[in-house]
Amino acid sequence: METTLSLAQVITNINHDFWPLFPELFLLSAASILLMIDVFSVDMDRKLSYNLAQFILLVTGIIIVFQFPTSQDFLYHRHFIHDPLSATLKISMVVLTSIALMFARPYILQRRILRGEYYLLHLFSLLGMMLLVSGSSLLSLYLGLELMSLCLYALVAMNRRDKLSAEAAVKYFVMGAIASGFILYGISFVYGVTGQIHLADIAAFLNDNEASLTLRFALVFIVTGLAFKFGAVPFQMWVPDVYHGAPTSTTVFLASAPKVAAFGLAIRILVFGFAGVLVDWQNLLIILAVSSMLVGNLVALAQTNIKRLLAYSAIAHIGYFLLGLIAGNTQGYAASLFYILTYAITALGGFGCLIYMAKGRQEVDRIDDLKGLGQRNPWAGLLVSFLFLSMAGLPPFVGFWAKLEVIKAVLNVDGLIWLALVAAFMSIIGLFYYLKVVKVIFFDKAEVETRIRAERSLRLGLGITSIAVIALGLFPTQLLEFCQKAFQYI
Amino acid sequence: MNIEVLVFYFFAAITIIAAIGVISVKNSVQAVLCLVLTFFSAAALWLLLEAEFLAITLILVYVGAVMVLFLFVVMMLDVDFAALRQGFVKHLPIGLLLGFGLFGAIYWVIRFEIFGSEKVPEPAKHEQGYSNVEELGRLLYGEYFYPFEIAGVILLVAIIAAISLTFRGRRERKGQSVREQHRVLKEERLKIVSMKSEPIKQGDDA
Numbered sequence: 001m002e003t004t005l006s007l008a009q010v011i012t013n014i015n016h017d018f019w020p021l022f023p024e025l026f027l028l029s030a031a032s033i034l035l036m037i038d039v040f041s042v043d044m045d046r047k048l049s050y051n052l053a054q055f056i057l058l059v060t061g062i063i064i065v066f067q068f069p070t071s072q073d074f075l076y077h078r079h080f081i082h083d084p085l086s087a088t089l090k091i092s093m094v095v096l097t098s099i100a101l102m103f104a105r106p107y108i109l110q111r112r113i114l115r116g117e118y119y120l121l122h123l124f125s126l127l128g129m130m131l132l133v134s135g136s137s138l139l140s141l142y143l144g145l146e147l148m149s150l151c152l153y154a155l156v157a158m159n160r161r162d163k164l165s166a167e168a169a170v171k172y173f174v175m176g177a178i179a180s181g182f183i184l185y186g187i188s189f190v191y192g193v194t195g196q197i198h199l200a201d202i203a204a205f206l207n208d209n210e211a212s213l214t215l216r217f218a219l220v221f222i223v224t225g226l227a228f229k230f231g232a233v234p235f236q237m238w239v240p241d242v243y244h245g246a247p248t249s250t251t252v253f254l255a256s257a258p259k260v261a262a263f264g265l266a267i268r269i270l271v272f273g274f275a276g277v278l279v280d281w282q283n284l285l286i287i288l289a290v291s292s293m294l295v296g297n298l299v300a301l302a303q304t305n306i307k308r309l310l311a312y313s314a315i316a317h318i319g320y321f322l323l324g325l326i327a328g329n330t331q332g333y334a335a336s337l338f339y340i341l342t343y344a345i346t347a348l349g350g351f352g353c354l355i356y357m358a359k360g361r362q363e364v365d366r367i368d369d370l371k372g373l374g375q376r377n378p379w380a381g382l383l384v385s386f387l388f389l390s391m392a393g394l395p396p397f398v399g400f401w402a403k404l405e406v407i408k409a410v411l412n413v414d415g416l417i418w419l420a421l422v423a424a425f426m427s428i429i430g431l432f433y434y435l436k437v438v439k440v441i442f443f444d445k446a447e448v449e450t451r452i453r454a455e456r457s458l459r460l461g462l463g464i465t466s467i468a469v470i471a472l473g474l475f476p477t478q479l480l481e482f483c484q485k486a487f488q489y490i
Numbered sequence: 491m492n493i494e495v496l497v498f499y500f501f502a503a504i505t506i507i508a509a510i511g512v513i514s515v516k517n518s519v520q521a522v523l524c525l526v527l528t529f530f531s532a533a534a535l536w537l538l539l540e541a542e543f544l545a546i547t548l549i550l551v552y553v554g555a556v557m558v559l560f561l562f563v564v565m566m567l568d569v570d571f572a573a574l575r576q577g578f579v580k581h582l583p584i585g586l587l588l589g590f591g592l593f594g595a596i597y598w599v600i601r602f603e604i605f606g607s608e609k610v611p612e613p614a615k616h617e618q619g620y621s622n623v624e625e626l627g628r629l630l631y632g633e634y635f636y637p638f639e640i641a642g643v644i645l646l647v648a649i650i651a652a653i654s655l656t657f658r659g660r661r662e663r664k665g666q667s668v669r670e671q672h673r674v675l676k677e678e679r680l681k682i683v684s685m686k687s688e689p690i691k692q693g694d695d696a
Contacts, residue, residue: 028643035650076636117654124647131640143640147647154651192605217599453673 168245206276372446
């Protein structure tokens with residue numbers, strides 16, 4: 001820390017290259033401009049705000065692709081990392097947010113939550129996620145996490161008049177705050193022991209020194225906070241209630257992009273910072289993974305509410321996803337990235353189809369509401385069942401390859417074969433409730449005979465996710481290579 | 491024992507007593523006032539560490555603004571404290587057990603040998619003319635400008651979220667969805683009833 005610099009020197013020292021930060025800078029300024037446009041817009045349908053939000057996402061995505069890094073750089077006093085991993089995660093989050101907005105638009109149009117801010121909060125949340133995945137100090141990681149979560153709390157609470165939604169918002173907020181508190185508490189210990197907040201410095205400290213008990217204790221707090229954010233058992237209590245209570249359009253978003261961002265957070269902290277104590281966090285994650293797969297799959301069997309079923313399935317998927325991290329090598333991390341990306345796409349479609357089927361202001365809540373979808377609209381029935389079959393992990397859908405990759409990653413590690421067996425066994429149990437949904441779609445008689453009249457953007461969103469699931473399932477190598485390339489600098 | 495140590499123990503004792511007061515007094519307004527006292531004595535401790543600017547900010551921002559707001563909220567909300575305290579004695583043993591367990595665990599990992607004054611020495615005193623504000627500014631706008639700006643964005647989002655959640659203007663729109671109207675089927679709007687055709691009676695058509 002140079003305390004002897006004069007003010008003039010400080011000013012001349014500001015010669016940062018802001019090109020790597022350009023996607024975030026553009027997103028922030030464009031969202032702020034959109035905020036002003038939205039205030040003065042007289043468009044009651046908020047069509048302008050929606051179109052502009054999609055346009056901003058498109059441009060942000062193009063910028064990220066355009067400046068895709070070929071090296072690993074630490075910038076802005078090493079608080080920001082610019083590497084292929086961050087760019088990969090950013091691109092996928094932009095795409096996921098864009099599809100989530102497609103699903104959200106018709107949903108909020110028909111309800112009382114049509115506000116320009118609804119789109120804006122998505123954009124700011126995305127900004128938080130982008131900052132999060134390229135944070136390279138504990139401080140910038142934490143701030144990115146808070147920016148993302150703050151927007152999500154507001155999005156869950158958007159439907160103020162709905163009691164369930166308010167309850168979900170309070171639960172999510174309190175749980176999120178506790179998780180943040182845990183992470184911060186852990187960070188304070190880490191700082192106390194190492195005197196560093198930069199991940200690279202912490203890694204260097206762990207290289208030179210034996211990890212003390214205090215540091216391991218700090219790691220427990222940080223992993224606990226991460227597990228809260230992921231919704232891994234035993235910190236999963238909020239997931240079903242929040243997914244169920246939040247407006248479906250928010251659930252769509254909640255189940256997709258933030259999970260990818262949480263993956264980024266986990267990789268940055270565990271791999272970039274705490275690779276030196278790999279064995280310690282490996283054991284913690286094994287407990288989380290096994291209990292998540294167990295509880296998620298078994299409790300999902302008993303659900304009659306489709307949103308809660310998907311929430312428990314999300315918990316189970318987090319369990320599988322953690323397997324890749326547990327493997328503790330580049331191949332495993334790439335498998336985890338592959339898993340979380342494909343799961344995010346599937347979850348988008350899975351929750352999105354509930355919006356697709358909703359008629360007017362009615363919600364699709366029960367599994368029985370999906371009865372006879374195959375007769376009412378064979379195409380939609382087919383697309384939705386693709387999504388559920390992919391979640392179940394059946395070939396030729398992408399969910400199969402994702403599960404295969406994480407299980408393969410664990411099999412390559414000595415002494416963890418039992419974990420792979422547990423995962424395989426649990427996915428057989430999981431098969432049951434996914435197939436039950438498919439059975440309801442095709443073989444049960446419809447309760448209502450009305451045609452489904454979904455908006456164009458809904459059909460588009462469902463089409464994109466569902467076709468992505470089958471296309472990636474047929475050609476998984478491209479995405480897998482893309483994921484592996486992201487980890488070339490570890 | 492010099493005067494500095496005496497001052498430290500004095501304010502440290504007040505901080506702890508006031509903090510215990512926050513969670514133990516019956517009246518919630520008094521609890522908030524206890525919290526004010528905690529912050530105040532913590533600020534005094536910061537002064538001992540030569541962090542004058544932070545100490546003053548703590549008093550101005552926390553005591554002056556945040557805690558006053560807190561006081562308003564506590565006075566305005568009608569909290570049923572009797573209901574909150576129900577089951578207090580019943581759950582006390584479990585609470586105490588967990589509390590002491592956690593305290594013991596945390597104490598074990600941050601005990602004196604690890605974070606004692608030998609391991610973490612007292613910060614060096616600065617010479618005269620040292621400016622706290624200048625150093626803070628240098629750090630915030632120099633080395634930490636990036637996290638500092640993110641914190642600014644978080645505040646902006648907090649404003650947006652708070653306004654959009656509490657806004658009580660007209661939200662109920664009575665709009666019509668043209669697309670939906672176009673896609674209506676005949677069967678949904680038109681009911682065709684089959685009737686027996688009858689000849690018109692003479693004289694009725696007038």
